[in-house]
Amino acid sequence: MLDIHIKKQIKSVRGETALEVQAHFKNEAITGIYGNSGEGKSTLFNIIAGLSSPEYGTLHYNDLVWLDSVKEINLPTQKRNTGYIFQTNSLFPHFTVKENILFAVKNENQHEVAVSELLSQVDMEGMENRYPHQLSGGQVQRIAIARALAQKAQIILMDEPFSALDLEIKQKLYSFIKVFKKKYNLMILIVTHDINDIFYLCDEVLWIKNHKTTGTIPIDEFKKEIELKLRNL
């Protein structure tokens, strides 16, 4: 589980404001991070990955302290072992598919065989020597997921991973993500502004409103809130 309690100054369209997040993310669960543009969703991801530091806060993963602003603890990104998948260009363009996956592996010699196994898990057999520009958007995201598995990441952060994809490709990715969550006991956090992604995929939702949130809510509660919002339109 991942416990986060942070406060960070961010720049929004309305000027400088504070992002305040208090949440508890479960292992083997998919949590959607939902909110309007500029709410601080990607900033939250950067804080979890260690790419950005809050002015104040704590971050605990299982029994480990990743961040404690009072005790001046801030575990570097390299030691947090989080998989990070972006909307586009998640792969390095100068590497082949195989090289992209091996780049995530600590000991390359031991994992030569594992690459083809990982590729078969994401339905990408025989694509080892392709370059990212020779793949479709959905294929790139599948390789990025395979790379996160090769990395043995326990937390996978996906920042708008479906927004550039067609519905059919999205649905294929949804099923992969659900399977891997169970198979590898993964904690998956997905930033999205599309409620369909959340309805199809997520177990819980962290809804950031006016740069603040006080915790995750179950998917059913989120659905009710959305329905209520739609009725009041």
Next chain:
Amino acid sequence: MPDLSPILLSLKLALLTSFVLLVIGLPIAYALSIWKSKAKIFVESLVSLPIILPPTVIGFYLLILFSPENLFGETLANFGIHIPFTFSGILIASLVYSFPFMVQPLQKAFEQIPQHYWNISYTLGKSKFETLIKVVLPNMKHAILTGFILTFAHTMGEFGVILMIGGNIPGETKVASLAIYSDLEALDYSAAHFYSIILLTISILIIFMVNLLNKDKKADA
């Protein structure tokens, strides 16, 4: 057969200048690409200055700086280091004169590398240095080659700055462009032609290579 040493000297100078500028240009270009300060525009202007500054002005001030008549030049001379009218002198002048031709393409390339390439690499456990070597530099190989070729070409054609700080000493500072000038003065047109045709051929090859690189870059994009 005219003396080949001016051509060889020009090639030696151009290669050394390009290699040295690549080594010192990379960290400077990187620092400039991430630096956020109001003073940045001042430093960038300083980097670009050799593009518009007359080469004779650069040569003149370098000559003053390294002259044993002045404190800096005198200090160097006390350590047995003599810069004016030596190969080291024209190398330093070339480094100053060609500096923007290396730094500018490199800085632009660093700025164009998406921040998330760095971020993904960090999350995959790689250090900043590993990321630079394995991810960032391979993705700016066109800019590195372009900077290298432009610097090389620019140095091959240097005249004024070399004449000012190097004089025209055969085997030491008499590069191809100076040889053309000397031969013309001496009305030795065949020797001037010889050096000119070699420089013209090198220039055509360089322009061809730069265009080929740009074409490859567009194809990659």
